[in-house]
């Protein structure tokens with residue numbers, strides 16, 4: 001089988017791994033296997049070459065297309081094949097970086113070695129110095145994680161579930177504390193000791209709706225990972241049944257649920273919210289059609305906040321004000337107090353959302369008509 005044919009299969013098998021990208025962008029409209037459009041920080045789409053090294057896997061994750069019990073053709077790319085194929089894409093301007101994931105071939109150690117070797121060939125043999133995101137395999141050794149981090153811009157390790165019990169609903173072959181949480185802790189320790197390693201940080205991914213975990217459990221786990229292992233960000237993949245897996249008859253997860261989890265997760269990671277400020281229904285789920293920030297604001301007794309005096313912590317709790325606009329408000333009001341809503345609008349505040357929650361020089365703004 002040719003490298004291109006293998007890539008077609010392995011790139012399709014990697015479709016459930018999510019990532020973003022943190023560098024400059026070029027665009028590509030080329031339709032070749034393995035081109036994945038990640039979302040950059042400014043919202044633009046960035047083409048990455050995303051593939052599995054192999055779709056062989058020793059693990060039995062019950063939702064996964066590659067799980068050990070499924071019967072299908074197993075393929076593997078060698079580090080040499082993969083690096084050459086990637087460079088062909090990169091040098092032709094089809095992609096801006098590599099996102100390399102893998103099932104577990106023969107052993108965890110050997111698969112990690114092949115992942116590292118691919119990155120090593122690119123960096124050392126070909127002098128490639130652009131973006132590489134490497135997936136760390138649960139159970140990987142500390143030494144292999146360190147070497148992967150020395151070569152990558154970003155690394156990630158999928159937690160898959162928010163709790164030990166939740167993971168045991170999905171798989172019998174991974175130990176939540178040992179194979180996953182301990183490894184995330186090592187990633188954090190390595191990055192603290194080696195500031196140049198995986199400079200774009202470490203991330204994780206969770207499959208939502210593949211088990212009975214609630215949104216509260218998911219967000220509590222993320223909150224703890226942001227605080228304990230300095231997680232850069234989390235991805236929520238909505239469970240969707242795959243034919244031939246043990247979960248093939250299980251109901252798909254509503255993608256509104258993952259959208260709400262992203263909103264709520266941003267409140268924890270970027271807005272410094274406490275999980276206790278968030279509002280859940282009687283089943284500890286987020287409300288599917290209500291903005292988590294507005295729901296939280298309705299329960300707070302800090303409003304209306306005075307734009308010209310309120311501390312940062314209160315400003316970012318206002319719907320329509322994000323971390324950037326809150327910082328701008330603080331910088332500007334030092335020199336000159338705000339007098340009109342239009343001035344807020346000009347610096348990025350979504351005034352329509354914010355006006356019922358703010359005061360300007362003592363005037364309650366929902367009473368003012370600026371339109």
Ligand code: SF4
Pocket residue numbers: 057058059060061064065066067068102103104
């Ligand atoms: S570890 Fe689990 S999710 Fe990852 S490839 Fe193997 S079976 Fe699939």
